Amino acid sequence: MxxxxxxxxxxxxxxxxxxxxxxxxxxxxxxxxxxxxxxxxxxxxxxxxxxxxxxxxxxxxxxxxxxxxxxxxxxxxxxxxxxxxxxxxxxxxxxxxxxxxxxxxxxxxxxxxxxxxxEFRMVLDGRAWPGPSHAPAGQGALPLRPAGLEDADLLAHIIATSFRKPVEGEHRRVARDLASPNHRSYVAFAGGDSVGSVGVVTAGGRTYIIALGVLPQHRGRGYGRRMLAAIIADLLAAGRTEIFIEVAAENRSALALYRACGFREITSYGFYALTTS
CATH class of the missing domain: 3.40.630.30 (Gcn5-related N-acetyltransferase (GNAT))
Structure with missing residues (x-):
């Protein structure tokens, strides 16, 4: 830019x-x-x-x-x-x-x-971050594997399924993101199965956690919280202190999770539809 x-x-x-x-x-x-x-x-x-x-x-x-x-x-x-x-x-x-x-x-x-x-934009308050061990016994931060070009199909499937989006569009987005030096993607595994994915984007000195998604069949097991704990811990260890995340205002469960992990709302955005016909 x-x-x-x-x-x-x-x-x-x-x-x-x-x-x-x-x-x-x-x-x-x-x-x-x-x-x-x-x-x-x-x-x-x-x-x-x-x-x-x-x-x-x-x-x-x-x-x-x-x-x-x-x-x-x-x-x-x-x-x-x-x-x-x-x-x-x-x-x-x-x-x-x-x-x-x-x-x-x-x-x-x-x-x-x-x-x-x-949608709300939220920022991590380091004083409110409970740390990666803030989880039930045996459910600490879930290890994340960096994704490469060979994971493009898997990533597109996870994101499209998690967010109910067309997989074709996600294939194009994933290909673009994996080629960007400002974007990193990760896949989470549990018991040998891929359970979710998350992305990190750096822009203007800020770091954004994006597309944190868990496959429907693996929800309700705390994987989302553990993935978020892992990525926050990694970012803080790398010296990243301005960490942001965005969430739909009506997604009360995700909003509660982000607040529990130390995020607070700083602004909100309205989305307005424009027809192209």
């Missing part, structure tokens, strides 16, 4: 006290020539950026320079992003707006976008 785009994102964040979820780490074309970033320039200056995250029904994040809003820049970028989604064959896109952003929510309302759901 260019320093110019990061500067624009930081400027927008400071202007409204936000934590925009721009997917600025993915540069260039994605799989099959998919474009994930769009920029609006005027007289050589970067005034707006839009990013897409995901293959089908991708998440759309948008930032426009505070001094250049209400000039059609956001709509122009959004049209380009929606056109890209249509070209991919995606029936809709999900516009992401931080819920405390007055300008973002006004933009979503002006578009007539339909609200779908909300």
């Amino acid at each position: 260019s320093d110019e785009a990061r500067h624009l994102a930081d400027l927008c964040n400071r202007h409204e006290g936000l934590d925009l979820p721009l997917n600025l780490e993915q540069t260039g074309a994605g799989p099959e020539g998919h474009t994930n970033q769009f920029f609006f320039r005027e007289t050589g200056s970067l005034l707006g950026v839009l990013t897409l995250d995901g293959e089908m029904n991708p998440e759309v994040c948008l930032a426009v320079h505070p001094d250049h809003r209400r000039k059609g820049i956001g709509r122009a970028l959004l049209k380009a992003g929606v056109d890209e989604c249509r070209r991919r064959g995606s029936p809709e896109a999900l516009l992401v707006c931080e819920e405390r952003s007055q300008s973002g929510n006004a933009f979503a309302n002006a578009l007539g976008a339909a609200y779908r759901y909300s």
Whole structure:
């Protein structure tokens, strides 16, 4: 990501006290020539950026320079992003707006976008982290094996099954992630069986725990908690202290787990559906 785009994102964040979820780490074309970033320039200056995250029904994040809003820049970028989604064959896109952003929510309302759901962004409070031994006897941190390209099919299967997503789209995402120097994936095994997976992304000095999933047939055995304990312990041992995770607001069980492991909510995002037809 260019320093110019990061500067624009930081400027927008400071202007409204936000934590925009721009997917600025993915540069260039994605799989099959998919474009994930769009920029609006005027007289050589970067005034707006839009990013897409995901293959089908991708998440759309948008930032426009505070001094250049209400000039059609956001709509122009959004049209380009929606056109890209249509070209991919995606029936809709999900516009992401931080819920405390007055300008973002006004933009979503002006578009007539339909609200779908909300997510919390949480940060690890090191003082509240109970440590990897915070589990029933004999159920400490579950060992995780780093995944390589040879694990792409297994990872795609675990993620697609755990999150009820099309496996084809997850194959493309996994291939992209495994090729990224900022992304690491892990598979958890118990009794010789693969039970789940988790990913770690580093971006802008932060570390994000993503796609923590347990296969349905292995749920209810504490594997999710043990996987989370293992990855947190590894990250802290590596000197990573800014650790984040995101969770759907209605996922009460996951929210309770993350709180028990020392995470606390810092902001929330609304997701609004935009049809591409």
